[in-house]
Amino acid sequence: MLLEVKNLSVEYITREGRGYAVENASLKIGEGQIVGLVGESGSGKSTLGWSIIRLLPGNARIRSGNILLKGRDIIKMSERTLNKTIRGKEISVIVQDPQNALNPVFTIHTQINDILSLYRKRRGKTERKEEAVSLLTKVGIADARRRIDEYPYCFSGGMKQRVMMVMAFIVNPSLLIADEPTTGLDVTVEAQILEHLKDLMRQYGTAVLYITHDLAVISEVADKVIVMYAGNIVEIANKSELFDSPLHPYTRALINCLPRSTTQEDQLETIPGSVPNIFNLPHGCKFHPRCELAKQICKEKQPLLKRSRSSSHKVACFLV
Amino acid sequence: MIFIFFLLNALPGDPVTAMAGPRATPEMRKAIEEKFHLNEPVPIQLVYFIKNVFQGDLGRSIWDGRPVLELIGNALPNTAILALSSLFLAIIIGIPLGAVSAIHHNTFTDFLIMGLSFLVVSIPDFVSALLLLLFLSVTLNLFPVSGLGSGILDQIHHLILPAAALSLPWIGYVARVVRGTMLDVLSTPYIKMEKSFGLPLIFIWGKYALRNAISPAIATLGVMMGKLLGGAVLIEIIFTRPGLGRLVAESVATRNIPVIQGTVLVTATLFILSNLVADISYMFVDPRIRYER
Amino acid sequence: MNAKKGFLKRFEIFSFVLSSPLRCSGVVIVAILLFIAIFAPAIAPHDPYDINPVNRLSEISFTHPFGTDHLGRDVLSRMFYGARTALFVGMMGVTVSLLMGLILGMTAAYCGSIIDDAILLLFDTLRSFPTIILILVIISVVGPSITNIVLALAVTFMPTYGRAVRARTLSVKEEDYVKAAEALGARKFRIIRSHIIKNVIGPLIIMGGMDIGYMITLEAGLSFLGLGVPPPTASWGKMLRIGFDYMLKDPLLIIWPSIALFVAVAGFSLLAEALRNFLDPSVRRSVKGSLSAIRSQESIS
Numbered sequence: 001m002l003l004e005v006k007n008l009s010v011e012y013i014t015r016e017g018r019g020y021a022v023e024n025a026s027l028k029i030g031e032g033q034i035v036g037l038v039g040e041s042g043s044g045k046s047t048l049g050w051s052i053i054r055l056l057p058g059n060a061r062i063r064s065g066n067i068l069l070k071g072r073d074i075i076k077m078s079e080r081t082l083n084k085t086i087r088g089k090e091i092s093v094i095v096q097d098p099q100n101a102l103n104p105v106f107t108i109h110t111q112i113n114d115i116l117s118l119y120r121k122r123r124g125k126t127e128r129k130e131e132a133v134s135l136l137t138k139v140g141i142a143d144a145r146r147r148i149d150e151y152p153y154c155f156s157g158g159m160k161q162r163v164m165m166v167m168a169f170i171v172n173p174s175l176l177i178a179d180e181p182t183t184g185l186d187v188t189v190e191a192q193i194l195e196h197l198k199d200l201m202r203q204y205g206t207a208v209l210y211i212t213h214d215l216a217v218i219s220e221v222a223d224k225v226i227v228m229y230a231g232n233i234v235e236i237a238n239k240s241e242l243f244d245s246p247l248h249p250y251t252r253a254l255i256n257c258l259p260r261s262t263t264q265e266d267q268l269e270t271i272p273g274s275v276p277n278i279f280n281l282p283h284g285c286k287f288h289p290r291c292e293l294a295k296q297i298c299k300e301k302q303p304l305l306k307r308s309r310s311s312s313h314k315v316a317c318f319l320v
Numbered sequence: 321m322i323f324i325f326f327l328l329n330a331l332p333g334d335p336v337t338a339m340a341g342p343r344a345t346p347e348m349r350k351a352i353e354e355k356f357h358l359n360e361p362v363p364i365q366l367v368y369f370i371k372n373v374f375q376g377d378l379g380r381s382i383w384d385g386r387p388v389l390e391l392i393g394n395a396l397p398n399t400a401i402l403a404l405s406s407l408f409l410a411i412i413i414g415i416p417l418g419a420v421s422a423i424h425h426n427t428f429t430d431f432l433i434m435g436l437s438f439l440v441v442s443i444p445d446f447v448s449a450l451l452l453l454l455f456l457s458v459t460l461n462l463f464p465v466s467g468l469g470s471g472i473l474d475q476i477h478h479l480i481l482p483a484a485a486l487s488l489p490w491i492g493y494v495a496r497v498v499r500g501t502m503l504d505v506l507s508t509p510y511i512k513m514e515k516s517f518g519l520p521l522i523f524i525w526g527k528y529a530l531r532n533a534i535s536p537a538i539a540t541l542g543v544m545m546g547k548l549l550g551g552a553v554l555i556e557i558i559f560t561r562p563g564l565g566r567l568v569a570e571s572v573a574t575r576n577i578p579v580i581q582g583t584v585l586v587t588a589t590l591f592i593l594s595n596l597v598a599d600i601s602y603m604f605v606d607p608r609i610r611y612e613r
Numbered sequence: 614m615n616a617k618k619g620f621l622k623r624f625e626i627f628s629f630v631l632s633s634p635l636r637c638s639g640v641v642i643v644a645i646l647l648f649i650a651i652f653a654p655a656i657a658p659h660d661p662y663d664i665n666p667v668n669r670l671s672e673i674s675f676t677h678p679f680g681t682d683h684l685g686r687d688v689l690s691r692m693f694y695g696a697r698t699a700l701f702v703g704m705m706g707v708t709v710s711l712l713m714g715l716i717l718g719m720t721a722a723y724c725g726s727i728i729d730d731a732i733l734l735l736f737d738t739l740r741s742f743p744t745i746i747l748i749l750v751i752i753s754v755v756g757p758s759i760t761n762i763v764l765a766l767a768v769t770f771m772p773t774y775g776r777a778v779r780a781r782t783l784s785v786k787e788e789d790y791v792k793a794a795e796a797l798g799a800r801k802f803r804i805i806r807s808h809i810i811k812n813v814i815g816p817l818i819i820m821g822g823m824d825i826g827y828m829i830t831l832e833a834g835l836s837f838l839g840l841g842v843p844p845p846t847a848s849w850g851k852m853l854r855i856g857f858d859y860m861l862k863d864p865l866l867i868i869w870p871s872i873a874l875f876v877a878v879a880g881f882s883l884l885a886e887a888l889r890n891f892l893d894p895s896v897r898r899s900v901k902g903s904l905s906a907i908r909s910q911e912s913i914s
Contacts, residue, residue: 055512058425088518100509105531114527115517167517442879444830446837447871450857454867546743553745554834558857568746569838572753584750588742 001068002207003029003052003175008065010047010056012278019278021047021060023231026305029175029207029224036222036239037211038254042275044231049177049211053091054082069175088115092168096180098160102152108163109148112136112170119171135166139196158189162196169200176201176208182217194221215258219243224312227251230276230286233305237313247308247315249291285318293319391567391579392586399556399563403548405479406487410544414491415530415537418498422506422533423525434499437492446554449485453558456481482559486552490544497540501533508532542598546591636890639883646877650696659687662845679869682855688866692873694847699877702759702842703829706766707821713771715817718778719809722786732779736772744769748831752840759842762835766828774817781813822885826878833874849873 010022022044029035039045050056052067054074067074069090074082095101103111112132120128129148136144139162152160161181168176178197182190194217201208210221218225218239225242227235227250235248246252253271273290276282282289288298297318305316421433440448505511514524553565564583571579649656664684679688721732739747751765786809835841836850837857844851849870856867 053516055515057507083515083518083521086518087516093513093516095509095513097509101513103510103514103532105535114519114523118519164513171518438879438882439875442826442882443871443875444833444878446834447853447874450853450860450867451871454860454864549743553749554837557838565745568749569840572749573839580750580753584742584746587746591743592741 001028002031002033002070003209004066004068005048005052006066006068008048008051008067009063010044010051011061011063013059013061017279019281020063020231021278022051025065025228025231025233027226027233027236029209031174032201032205032207034201034208034210034221034223036218036225037209037228038213038215038218038225039228040213040275042230042278043228044278045211045213045228046179048228049179049209050093052175052177052209053087053093054079055087055093088118088171088173090173091175091177092171092173093177093179094161094164094168094181096183098157098164101164102160104152107149107151108136108155112148112163112167115167115170132166135170136163139163139166139200140192157185158193161185161189161193165193165196165200169204169206172204173206176206177211178208179211180213181210183212183214190217197221215254227254230281231278232286232302232316234287234317235313235315236305237315241310241313245309247313247320248287248317249293249319250287285316295319392564392583395562395564395567395583396586398561399549399552399565401479402482402486402552402556402561402563403545405483406490406548407541407545409483409487410490410494411541413487414494415498415534417491418495418500418537419502419525419530419533421495421499422502425503425506430499433495437495440488440492441496443489445486445489446558448488449482449555449558452481452485478559478561482555482561486548486555490548494537494540494544497537498533501536502530505532538601539598542595542601545594545598549587549590549594636883636887639880639885639887642876642880643884646696646700646880649693650700653690653693653697656693659690662686662847680863680865682852682866683859683863688852688869691847691852692849692869695849695852695870695873696877698759698842698846698848699829699832699874702763702766702832703825703877703881705763706828706832707770707825709763709767710770710824711774711817711821713767714774714776715778715810715813717771718775719782719813721775722779722782729779732775736775739769739772744831745834748835749838749840752835757835757840757843759846762832762841766831770824770828774820777820778813778817781816782809785809785812819885819889822888823882825885826881829877829881830874833870 005025005027008022008025009020011018011020025044025048027035037045037049047056047060051062052069052074054062056062062075065075069086074086077086102108109129109132112135113128116123116128116132120131123131133144133148136148141147141159141162147154152163155163164181181197182193185193197208198221200206208221210218212218222239224236224238226233227242227248229250235242235246235251237247242251243255246255250271257270271290276286276289282299284300285291285294285298285303288294291298295318301318303316303318305314307313308315308320417433417437421430424430443451511524515521549564552563553569555561556563556566557569564587567579568583568587571583658678664686679692682688682691717732717735721729742750747769748765751768752761755761755765832841832848833850833853836848837854839854841850842848852870853867853874856863856870859866
């Protein structure tokens with residue numbers, strides 16, 4: 001098992017109060033597996049993703065849990081070891097907003113080169129530049145040789161995203177954490193990016209934790225899907241299982257919300273209510289205020305993730 | 321800003337006319353009148369005349385008749401050295417301090433550095449000059465009390481105290497500015513990304529973060545340079561260094577009009593120039609601005 | 614309703630100030646200084662102008678807690694009176710400067726075209742000189758006296774404030790509520806002025822507050838050079854000068870005014886910073902870090 005997260009809890013401390021963004025989350029990612037992490041904003045999915053590499057904002061604390069990468073516990077590692085052995089080497093990240101992901105005062109070349117020189121110590125300057133150019137060309141950046149010496153603001157959003165992918169894959173990571181990489185991009189660009197991503201994944205055999213709120217993208221890319229709500233993992237299943245027979249009311253509602261081209265409907269479905277504020281979480285099952293099936297027990301106790309139907313399908317609900 | 325350049329030429333004429341009037345003694349008045357043709361009806365003509373004269377000749381000092389240009393020429397390098405060394409100190413000490421403070425945000429180091437910065441910024445430069453002079457020169461006899469010194473090493477020896485006093489408040493100021501910008505930079509997404517790629521932290525701080533943090537600091541440094549060139553007055557007097565500031569102060573005290581005119585013109589020009597230089601270097605550091613221009 | 618708002622606001626100020634020792638000290642220091650300055654005649658142990666050559670440069674003693682200066686005057690008393698000078702110059706200087714800047718800035722913004730250009734020209738011209746130089750020149754023309762110093766300082770700082778006021782007025786002028794007032798046929802100057810002034814004054818006061826310390830420094834510098842307040846008025850700057858001249862004989866003379874200056878500048882800075890934090894709720898960084906941000910922005914423009 002490549003990555004195992006056990007009972008992870010992350011708390012945010014702010015002036016307005018303290019709250020758990022992630023509570024008791026457990027998941028597994030196998031080698032080369034593409035796992036989609038789905039949830040609305042505020043579900044804790046990004047926090048979960050960034051916790052794996054321990055790059056959380058200053059006011060976040062990992063309160064409990066283990067994160068085992070190939071058996072080694074990331075939480076117990078020192079920052080130094082983490083930086084040297086894990087970040088960029090075993091695990092890489094690509095983020096949502098390409099506008100802000102690249103340092104604006106350095107050329108693309110400089111930025112790629114710095115990573116290259118870190119990991120390709122024996123190669124010379126020209127060799128590294130050649131490699132950089134070829135990597136960029138592979139992801140579809142035209143005229144890479146000339147453009148590599150430009151600054152990030154000369155690049156479009158999609159291109160910046162591609163540059164980021166190149167940088168993330170230079171080191172041949174075992175796991176890529178993709179935090180909403182295509183949100184905010186045009187649909188056509190999104191499709192291209194996903195293609196490139198899939199290519200890279202196939203080429204390097206990288207496992208991916210694809211974090212997004214867009215179920216549609218998940219249905220294209222993922223092997224396994226994890227659904228999160230308000231800090232809890234509420235359902236885990238294979239892609240086909242999830243879309244064919246979603247068990248948790250939240251998952252069902254999410255799937256219902258997807259606009260369908262096949263049926264003629266006037267209104268888009270929505271889920272009533274809104275995602276709770278982490279400082280003010282409901283008792284018991286966090287989804288109960290918005291769940292039409294909610295019973296008394298849902299208000300009192302928190303359901304735990306347990307197996308249902310098949311061994312790969314888990315759900316956290318009393319009513320299934 | 322360049323527009324102000326031309327303005328400069330017009331201005332010194334103004335106070336001079338006022339000065340030549342009520343302040344000068346009768347003999348002086350006559351001399352001045354003759355020299356500058358003040359008996360001409362319109363004072364504006366005076367300005368034009370002086371403007372032409374400025375083609376190279378800045379007039380002569382009233383007291384000893386030496387050309388003002390020469391006086392300034394002698395004084396300027398001293399001031400420049402002082403100013404540059406202070407600038408140097410401010411950069412070398414201030415920027416790293418600010419960066420360290422930001423990196424160790426909210427720890428004891430941070431508070432210590434910021435506390436010291438506040439202290440130093442609140443003490444006027446000549447006060448710290450006096451105190452330094454008192455303790456290090458007079459009492460402990462570590463540094464010479466006045467003058468420029470001869471020979472490179474001795475000159476540096478003489479330079480240390482005044483440069484330190486002059487730069488102290490700026491060090492504090494720069495440290496605070498850099499701390500502010502660094503804090504901003506350190507919380508940006510791209511720094512986070514660079515961390516995620518496994519780049520060593522010191523590298524990230526030194527190269528990436530600093531580069532981003534410096535650009536606002538450059539503006540400050542430009543202003544600093546300008547102020548230094550004009551403002552070293554008190555320090556120069558305290559340490560008896562013959563420089564531009566002291567020249568201005570002395571000439572004001574003695575009503576040496578041509579000298580005042582000349583020095584004010586030069587100082588103001590340098591001031592504007594250094595602001596311009598700061599603007600331009602801003603352009604180089606942050607490539608985004610290049611294209612906006 | 615307005616009365617209630619005012620009352621609550623005072624409450625806020627108190628709790629805000631007391632919440633941090635730094636802010637507290639700023640207010641306390643300034644309060645003490647003001648007290649000293651105002652009641653100097655009452656609390657000074659001796660007459661600061663009392664020249665007593667017999668007693669020159671005496672040591673610290675019971676009658677003269679800080680010793681005497683080269684003319685036998687009591688240093689402590691001169692310190693108190695020096696506070697008067699410093700605070701007067703500093704606060705008046707800033708106030709006058711703010712007023713000038715306010716009037717000119719608003720006029721420039723409101724009248725536009727030629728008047729605007731003329732005023733801007735004035736501002737830019739003044740700003741093209743280094744501060745100290747400008748003040749020196751002005752003083753040398755008009756002669757040193759407290760009023761002149763205050764005026765000189767005011768004129769020197771006026772462009773900065775004036776530009777800020779102008780910019781702010783220009784933007785506020787275009788705001789909807791001003792246009793609404795205009796549309797309702799409000800007498801242009803009266804009612805609109807009260808709208809605009811309210812918006813412009815806030816940041817202005819903060820800028821001014823931070824400059825009080827600087828002005829005090831400048832006054833001291835001028836006095837040090839002999840171009841400041843005329844004798845026999847006491848000034849910390851002059852005391853420093855005396856200390857400098859007599860450095861070898863009585864080193865302590867330098868220390869007292871140094872401390873005074875430091876305390877004054879620090880106090881006003883803290884006060885200004887506290888004021889700024891109070892009026893701007895987004896205080897994310899620690900108290901000491903943010904002062905510079907405003908300064909650097911000001912000096913660039």
